[in-house]
Amino acid sequence: MRCTQVRKHLSAYQDGALSERQRAQVGEHLAQCAGCAALAAELQQAWELLDRAEAVDTSPGFVAAVIRRVQADLPQPAWQAPRWAVAAALIVCLSCGGLAGYVHSKAPVAAPVTQLALAADVSRQLGIDAFAPAPADTVAGAYVQFAGFESGR
Ligand SMILES: [Zn+2]
Numbered sequence: 001m002r003c004t005q006v007r008k009h010l011s012a013y014q015d016g017a018l019s020e021r022q023r024a025q026v027g028e029h030l031a032q033c034a035g036c037a038a039l040a041a042e043l044q045q046a047w048e049l050l051d052r053a054e055a056v057d058t059s060p061g062f063v064a065a066v067i068r069r070v071q072a073d074l075p076q077p078a079w080q081a082p083r084w085a086v087a088a089a090l091i092v093c094l095s096c097g098g099l100a101g102y103v104h105s106k107a108p109v110a111a112p113v114t115q116l117a118l119a120a121d122v123s124r125q126l127g128i129d130a131f132a133p134a135p136a137d138t139v140a141g142a143y144v145q146f147a148g149f150e151s152g153r
Pocket of ligand 1: 002003004006029033034035036037
């Protein structure tokens with residue numbers, strides 16, 4: 001079994017949810033691959049940490065009360081448009097969207113490059129490197145490794 005396959009099965013492996021054959025294959029790989037073994041250890045630590053977290057005891061109406069409070073804090077519209085105006089605006093928007101889609105489908109494929117350049121420019125202005133790989137010793141790095149986004153063996 002390859003690293004990417006093993007990493008996809010790690011959670012099920014630790015939950016004991018794999019077939020006997022898969023469990024043996026993952027276990028055999030973990031015994032030979034230090035990278036996957038380290039990732040399995042990190043995942044196990046995360047599960048143990050979550051097991052120690054205290055459960056929050058909520059009253060039966062807690063969720064409904066939170067939703068009511070959030071809705072009460074949302075700004076209310078100053079006015080409400082008549083239904084015919086909403087329908088007319090929707091038709092105009094759909095027509096413009098269809099026209100834009102048609103025009104875009106006929107345009108050369110320069111838009112994604114422009115968007116990437118814009119995103120890179122914004123990242124540079126904000127002083128962040130959005131396209132840098134996630135550091136391996138962070139949660140993001142562990143997730144990238146776990147999800148198999150990095151090339152496996
Ligand atoms: Zn591996």
